[in-house]
Amino acid sequence: MRYATLRIDNTLTAARIEGDRAVLVDATSAVDAYLRRDRLTDTGEVDARTAHYARVSPAPAHILCIGLNYRSHIEQLGRPTPTYPTFFAKFPSTLTGPRDAITLPRVSDRVDGEAELAVIVGRRLRRADTKEARDAIAGYSVANDMSLRDWQHRTTEALQGKVFDRSTPLGPLLVTPDELDDARALNVTFTVDGVEWQRGNTGDLLFKPAELVAYCSTFLTLEPGDVILTGTPGKTSGAAESLTPGCQLITAIEGLGAAINSAVADPLPDTRPFWQERT
Numbered sequence: 001m002r003y004a005t006l007r008i009d010n011t012l013t014a015a016r017i018e019g020d021r022a023v024l025v026d027a028t029s030a031v032d033a034y035l036r037r038d039r040l041t042d043t044g045e046v047d048a049r050t051a052h053y054a055r056v057s058p059a060p061a062h063i064l065c066i067g068l069n070y071r072s073h074i075e076q077l078g079r080p081t082p083t084y085p086t087f088f089a090k091f092p093s094t095l096t097g098p099r100d101a102i103t104l105p106r107v108s109d110r111v112d113g114e115a116e117l118a119v120i121v122g123r124r125l126r127r128a129d130t131k132e133a134r135d136a137i138a139g140y141s142v143a144n145d146m147s148l149r150d151w152q153h154r155t156t157e158a159l160q161g162k163v164f165d166r167s168t169p170l171g172p173l174l175v176t177p178d179e180l181d182d183a184r185a186l187n188v189t190f191t192v193d194g195v196e197w198q199r200g201n202t203g204d205l206l207f208k209p210a211e212l213v214a215y216c217s218t219f220l221t222l223e224p225g226d227v228i229l230t231g232t233p234g235k236t237s238g239a240a241e242s243l244t245p246g247c248q249l250i251t252a253i254e255g256l257g258a259a260i261n262s263a264v265a266d267p268l269p270d271t272r273p274f275w276q277e278r279t
Contacts, residue, residue, distance in 0.1 A: 001016065001034075001037065001139075001175075001176045001179070002016065002017040002018075002173050002174070002175050002176075002179070003015065003016060003017065003030035003031075003033045003034055003056070003139070003173065003174045003175075004017050004022065004030050004048075004051070004053055004056065004171065004172055004173055004174070005028075005029040005030045005031075005053070005054040005055065005056050005057075005058060005171070006022060006024070006046070006051050006052060006053060006054060007052040007053075007054045007097070008024075008046070008052070012028055012029055012054055012058060013025075013027070013028065013043075014027035014028060014029055014030055014032055014033035015033075015046070015048075015051070016033065016040075016042075017048050017173060018048075019048070020047060020048050020049055021045055021047075021048055022045065022046045022047065022048040022051045023042050023044075023045050024042065024043045024044040024045060024046065025040040025041065025042055025043060026040060026041045026043055027040060028058075029054075029056070029057065029058050029225075030056040030057070030120075030171075030173070030174040031056065031057050031058075031120060031122075031138065031174065031224060031225040034120075034122060034138045034139065034174060034176070035122070035123075035138075035224055052097075052099065053097055053098050053099050053171050053172040054097045054171070055095045055096060055097050055098070055169070055170040055171055056120065056141050056170055056171045056172070056173065056174045057095075057120055057141075057170065057174075057225045057226075057227055058092075058095075059092050059225070060092060060095075060223075060225045060226045060227045061223040061225065061226055062089070062220060062222065062223065062226045062227070063089060063090040063091065063092070063094070063095070063226070063227045063228075063229070064087060064089055064216055064220075064226070064227070064228045064229070065087065065088050065089065065090060065116075065145060065162070065228075065229040066085050066086060066087065066207065066212060066228070066229060066230055066231040067086040067087070067088065067158070067231060068082055068086050068206075068231065069085065069086075069205055069206050069207055069230055069231025069232075070200050070204045070205060070206070070231055070232065070233045070234065071204050071205075071206055072200065072204055072233060072234050073200070073231070073232065073233055073234035074206070076234040076235070077234075081206065082206070084215075085207050085212060085215060088157075088158050088159055088162055089159070089163075090162060090163055090168060090229075091163055093163075093165050093166070094162075094163050094164070094165065094166070094167055094168045095166070095168050095169075095170050096166040096167065096168060096169050096170070096261075097169065097170075097171060098142065098169045098170065098171035098172040098257075098258075098259035098260065098261070099172070099259075099260060099261065100166070100169065100261060101261065101262045101263070101264045102146060102166070102167060102169070102249070102261050102262070102263050102264070103166065103263075103264055103265075103266050103267075104243060104244070104245060104263050104264065104265060104266060105148065105164055105266050106266040106268065107148075107151075108148040108149075108150050108151060109150065109242055110148065110149035110150045110241060110242045111146065111147070111148055111149075111242050111243045111263075112146070112147045112148075112149050112242065112243065113144050113145075113146055113147075113190055113192070113197065113198075113243065113249055113251065114144060114145040114146070114147060114190070114198070114232035115142075115143075115144060115188050115189060115190035115198050115200075115232055115233065115251045115252070115253070116142075116143045116144070116145050116188075116229045116230060116231060116232050117140060117142075117143075117183060117186065117188065117202055117205075117209070117229075117230045117253055117256075118140065118141040118142065118143040118170060118227055118228070118229055118230070119137055119140060119209045119212065119213060119227070119228040119229075119230060120137070120138045120139050120140065120141055120174055120225065120226075120227060121136060121137065121138060121213065121222045121223065121224060121225065121226040121227075121228070122136055122137060122138030122139070122224055123136050123138075123224055124221065124222065124223055124224065125213065125217045125221070125222040126217055126221045126222070127217055127218055128213070128214050128217045129214055130210045130211055130214045131210075132214070133210045133211070133213035133214035133217065134177070134182065134209075134210035134213075136213060136222075137177055137182075137209060137210065137213060138174060138176070138224070139174040139175050139176045139177060140174070140175055140177070140180060140183050140209075140253075140256060141170060141171055141172075141173060141174050141175070141256060142169075142170070142171065142172070142173075142251055142252065142253045142256050142257060142258065142259050143168060143169065143170050143227075143229050143251070143259070144168060144169045144190070144249065144251040144259055144261070145162065145168060145229055145232060146164070146167040146168055146169075147161055147162055148160075148161040148162075148164060149161060149242075169251065169259040169261050170227065170259075171259060172257050172258075172259065173256055173257050175255060175256055179255065180255050180256075182209070182210070183202050183209055184202065184203060185201055185202060185203040186201065186202045186253050186254040186255055186256070187199070187200075187201050187253070187254040188200045188201065188202065188233055188252070188253050188254075189250075189251075189252050189253075190249070190250070190251050190252075191249075191250045191252075192240070192243065192247050192248070192249055192250075193247050193248055195238040195240075196236050196238050197235060197236060197238060197239040197240070198232065198233050198234070198235060198236060198239070199233060199236055200232075200233020200234065201233075202230075202253075204233070205230060205231065206231075207230075207231075209228070209230060212228055212230060213228060216228060243263045244263065245263055245264055245265040246262070246263065246264075247262070247263045248260070248261070248262050248263075249261045249262070249263060
């Protein structure tokens with residue numbers, strides 16, 4: 001099945017996507033529709049091609065992100081192969097819709113994008129093995145882990161460069177694992193104004209989705225709607241240093257569609273950061 005969270009008249013509603021048809025159902029989000037999939041009632045229909053897609057999981061309890069998880073990317077960076085997954089976290093305020101504009105903060109001149117396969121958790125999970133974890137995956141989606149590289153590398157912890165408000169598109173679809181062969185070999189691309197910045201395939205993942213879900217469940221009780229970003233492939237020769245206002249970003253994963261976002265200039269005044277004003 002393919003589910004989406006749509007924004008209609010400033011209200012979130014779920015839809016079942018069937019080709020060009022978005023069949024509205026009595027659920028509030030794609031995750032809610034998945035959880036109630038056997039008890040849904042159709043309530044209407046809109047054109048899936050022109051619908052306003054919101055983030056598929058509007059308010060996850062946890063957003064866990066994996067670094068260095070594509071073998072080719074690890075080799076590209078000249079890093080040793082990790083023994084365990086490398087983690088950082090995001091917050092719900094970091095997410096945005098797969099068609100929304102992304103503001104480029106004035107405080108950074110190194111804003112980058114990273115195409116990622118997102119795993120959406122479908123039930124509460126604690127200390128699961130890999131089989132239990134695989135069965136608990138509601139589906140997969142597209143994410144772009146927008147990163148402010150100058151902020152990310154201010155310290156040894158990446159968090160501050162990863163959690164700017166409304167910087168991480170998620171969607172447009174939640175696609176159940178049976179439709180994608182558990183996302184074993186999906187092409188992943190990220191282009192900016194038609195220039196390819198990234199290309200990879202999920203078959204190159206070091207830690208697979210079910211393994212990551214099981215691993216996370218050993219230290220955290222996962223909840224329905226939780227999001228795990230599985231890492232990003234390496235850069236291609238066309239990648240530039242930073243995104244610029246006016247450019248169009250297309251983050252695409254085979255079988256999952258694409259997040260299509262424009263980058264816009266920060267409308268806020270260019271004030272000095274508070275720590276520079278102290279005497």
